[in-house]
Amino acid sequence: MQEMVSTSDNHAVNVAQEVDECQPPPPKRPLNGDSREDIDRDFKFSDRPTLEELHAMHTRFVKDRDWDQFHSPRNVLLALVGEVGELAELFQWRGECPVGLTDWSAKERTALEEELSDCLIYLLRLADRCRVDLPAAALQKLAKNEAKYPIDKVFGSSKKYTEYQ
């Protein structure tokens, strides 16, 4: 059971091969010296894999190992929290980081990509275990947030909605 929630390199080979089959472009990496405006303006995710493709690949990864039995909603949530902790550790004691993390080394960026991916994979898995259609739910939540934070009331402000109503 020690490896039931692992998404480490040892267990990611098949998934990585499946992702390769989708042939997404390599992740964009802002070069040192790029302006903040360039970094903000140009960033976009790859079109593939889609969330559902990632979900399907990971579901097969889990089924192939008979790990469904360990993936109760609670267990997957705790695994996700653990991965968020690993992600936070990368930022710990560094002070503020610029957008694009232009001062991070290639090794640090690779670690960041891996921990963010672990978080995403477990988030998708948690949504699966809870039977939540996550992209559809996120779309609804964005619409709710649009109504909750009207631009004319909150533009340039970081106040919570309860403070300006």
Ligand SMILES: [Mg+2]
């Ligand atoms: Mg991790």
